[in-house]
Amino acid sequence: MPEPSEVLLHVEHLKKDYQTAQETVPAIGDLTFDVNRGELVCIVGPSGAGKTTLLKCVAGLLAPTSGLIELDGVRVSAPPQKMALVFQEYGRSLYPWLTVAGNVDLPLRNQGMPRDVRRSIVERTLDSVGMAGTASKYPWQLSGGMQQRVAIARAVAYGPEILVMDEPFASVDAQTRADLEDLVRELWSSLGVTVLFVTHDIDESVYLAQRVLVLSHAPTSVQEDVTIDLPAERDQLNTRADPRFIALRTHIYAQIQIAKRGTAR
Amino acid sequence: MSRPVSSGRRALEGAAYSLAFPLALLGLWAASTLLAPNRFFPGPARIVEAFINTWLGESFVIDVLPSLIRLGIGIVASILLGIALGALIGSFRHVRSLLEPLLEFFRAVPPPVLVPVFLLVLGITNEMKIAVIVSGAVWPVLLNTIEGVRAIDPVMRETAQSYKFGRATRVFAVVLPGAAPQIMTGVRQCLSVALILMVISEMFASSAGLGYRISYFQRNFLIAEMWGGILLLGLIGVALSVIYRVVERAVLHWYHGLKEIERA
Numbered sequence: 001m002p003e004p005s006e007v008l009l010h011v012e013h014l015k016k017d018y019q020t021a022q023e024t025v026p027a028i029g030d031l032t033f034d035v036n037r038g039e040l041v042c043i044v045g046p047s048g049a050g051k052t053t054l055l056k057c058v059a060g061l062l063a064p065t066s067g068l069i070e071l072d073g074v075r076v077s078a079p080p081q082k083m084a085l086v087f088q089e090y091g092r093s094l095y096p097w098l099t100v101a102g103n104v105d106l107p108l109r110n111q112g113m114p115r116d117v118r119r120s121i122v123e124r125t126l127d128s129v130g131m132a133g134t135a136s137k138y139p140w141q142l143s144g145g146m147q148q149r150v151a152i153a154r155a156v157a158y159g160p161e162i163l164v165m166d167e168p169f170a171s172v173d174a175q176t177r178a179d180l181e182d183l184v185r186e187l188w189s190s191l192g193v194t195v196l197f198v199t200h201d202i203d204e205s206v207y208l209a210q211r212v213l214v215l216s217h218a219p220t221s222v223q224e225d226v227t228i229d230l231p232a233e234r235d236q237l238n239t240r241a242d243p244r245f246i247a248l249r250t251h252i253y254a255q256i257q258i259a260k261r262g263t264a265r
Numbered sequence: 266m267s268r269p270v271s272s273g274r275r276a277l278e279g280a281a282y283s284l285a286f287p288l289a290l291l292g293l294w295a296a297s298t299l300l301a302p303n304r305f306f307p308g309p310a311r312i313v314e315a316f317i318n319t320w321l322g323e324s325f326v327i328d329v330l331p332s333l334i335r336l337g338i339g340i341v342a343s344i345l346l347g348i349a350l351g352a353l354i355g356s357f358r359h360v361r362s363l364l365e366p367l368l369e370f371f372r373a374v375p376p377p378v379l380v381p382v383f384l385l386v387l388g389i390t391n392e393m394k395i396a397v398i399v400s401g402a403v404w405p406v407l408l409n410t411i412e413g414v415r416a417i418d419p420v421m422r423e424t425a426q427s428y429k430f431g432r433a434t435r436v437f438a439v440v441l442p443g444a445a446p447q448i449m450t451g452v453r454q455c456l457s458v459a460l461i462l463m464v465i466s467e468m469f470a471s472s473a474g475l476g477y478r479i480s481y482f483q484r485n486f487l488i489a490e491m492w493g494g495i496l497l498l499g500l501i502g503v504a505l506s507v508i509y510r511v512v513e514r515a516v517l518h519w520y521h522g523l524k525e526i527e528r529a
Contacts, residue, residue, distance in 0.1 A: 061423055085427040092420035097442040097519045106438055107428040140523045158428065 008162055008194050009035040009058065014067035015219075016053055027053045029219025031067070035162070040188050040195040042205035044252065045215030046260045051198045054220070055166045058196070059085050072161065084155035086165040090147040094139040094154075100126065101135035104154045125157040126150075128190075129183060145176035149183065156187060162194040163187075170200070178236045181208055185234060202256065206230075206249045207239060214255045224255050307489045316493035324478065329497070332475040335391060336463045336501075339398030343455050347403045348448060351410020352440060361411070372408070376401035377465050389470050397466035402459035409451030413444025446520050449513050456505045464498065 014031040017024045027050040035041050045051050056062035058069055060079040069076040071083065079085075087093040094103050101122050108118045126132055129149040139147050148168055155163055165184070169177045181204060188195050199205050205212045209228050216223040230244055239245055291309055298308035307315075320329060354360050354368075379400055387393035417440060425439045441448070467476030479494035481487075514521070 056423075059427055061426060079427045079429055081429060083427070085424070087420055087424065089420050092418045093424045095421065095424075095439065095442070096523050097445070098438075106434065107430070110428065110430050110434040110438075138519055138522060140519075140526050 006036045007034045008037040010070040012068040015065045017065045026219035030221050041211045042209035043198045043213045044205045049215040050220040082161040084158040084160035086155050086168045088167040090151045104157050107158045125153040129153045145172045165197045202252050216259045311489045312492045315489035319490050328478050339395045340459045343399050343402035347406025351407045355411040355414025372404050394466035398459050398462045401462045402455045405454035406451040409447045413447030417443040
């Protein structure tokens with residue numbers, strides 16, 4: 001177990017059931033894991049493994065049935081200030097009536113930050129995600145990948161300690177996706193922010209993470225905690241050709257197959 | 266894409282198209298009144314003459330202006346009240362289930378039957394006439410706002426939640442803009458209802474106003490003057506819809522842009 005001060009996000013025996021009219025559907029069975037400060041952790045699991053449910057609980061948007069979630073030692077019962085979320089559905093998460101700059105600015109304006117401070121933060125973060133010069137455009141005038149960059153800029157500008165991303169690149173094309181993955185790695189190392197990244201793409205999880213948590217089939221638990229011992233410098237060509245990368249992705253792939261069949265435990 | 270020459274020409278063409286049919290009808294009307302004169306259907310020239318004599322003099326200040334001011338206040342009050350109540354009711358499930366049966370009931374009551382009630386409570390005043398307008402014109406705004414607020418994308422709501430938006434940010438930066446397309450639909454219906462009720466509010470216990478004058482002309486068989494009044498009402502309706510279109514384009518420019526891209 002790591003030092004208490006090292007742990008930023010602590011999830012312990014998390015359980016979430018959905019109540020329907022007829023029955024209780026268990027979504028998350030028993031989840032326990034930690035994310036350390038400054039870590040980049042990916043969560044992969046077969047579809048229907050309750051990944052989004054888990055993130056909503058972690059983000060304080062959904063109350064767990066039982067169990068404990070702590071961010072920096074404080075129990076999460078509402079969306080925490082230290083966390084910023086990037087949703088899969090960028091088109092529905094960005095506000096279409098606001099410009100790109102307006103979207104990035106809104107959480108800051110809500111905090112009552114002075115205008116000139118806000119303006120420089122917005123400009124800097126848009127620049128850092130490669131979206132300088134789009135400030136006055138509307139999100140819907142941009143491609144999907146660019147919209148997700150704006151959503152990332154909004155999250156980064158918020159100044160979180162942990163960035164939580166829910167399958168953020170699931171609906172962009174492969175080329176754009178590779179660029180966005182590199183952007184996440186780049187922001188992670190330059191900002192020193194902790195990243196919790198949920199994906200169903202095994203290659204993506206291995207490419208991005210220092211650690212991959214493989215989830216089981218519902219009711220979900222952590223099936224395996226895989227340390228990704230690849231060099232910190234990663235690039236789309238060499239990293240993905242690295243025998244170690246291939247070994248890790250093969251291993252996780254096999255784990256997911258087991259998870260799908262629901263035979264692991 | 267849009268060369269200045271062609272866009273100018275297109276505007277002219279558009280104007281020609283939208284005017285052609287009304288002008289043709291006018292011509293037909295003039296011709297038929299010449300061919301088959303009828304005292305209840307005077308020709309356009311006679312009506313325009315009556316229109317100028319009746320409305321553009323003293324009566325403009327005595328009848329038309331007060332009516333328009335009451336109409337304006339009634340519309341603005343209906344919109345503000347409808348949006349405020351609608352946002353409140355739409356945001357809270359409990360308030361909604363508490364009020365919904367009551368709303369259904371009051372919405373079903375035709376406002377003209379309320380005129381005597383307002384007369385009793387408010388007397389023969391401007392407030393009474395404005396109350397009549399609001400009592401009918403508020404509903405389309407209110408009900409559309411409730412629907413619009415309810416239908417806001419859950420991801421947008423979760424985004425607002427996760428960034429810990431305060432109440433003011435949530436209402437003015439998320440809920441109202443998100444419901445704006447639906448609210449504007451309600452506003453458009455509100456305008457026509459308000460115009461009708463402006464006339465009705467002046468038909469009872471009144472001594473001035475557009476509605477009063479038109480019913481006076483009707484009762485005294487001043488047929489051309491009556492038609493002139495109807496013409497004026499039509500023109501007010503057209504003016505309202507032009508104002509609406511300008512405001513709508515300003516408020517919902519993002520919505521139209523978004524829809525255009527979705528269609529492409």
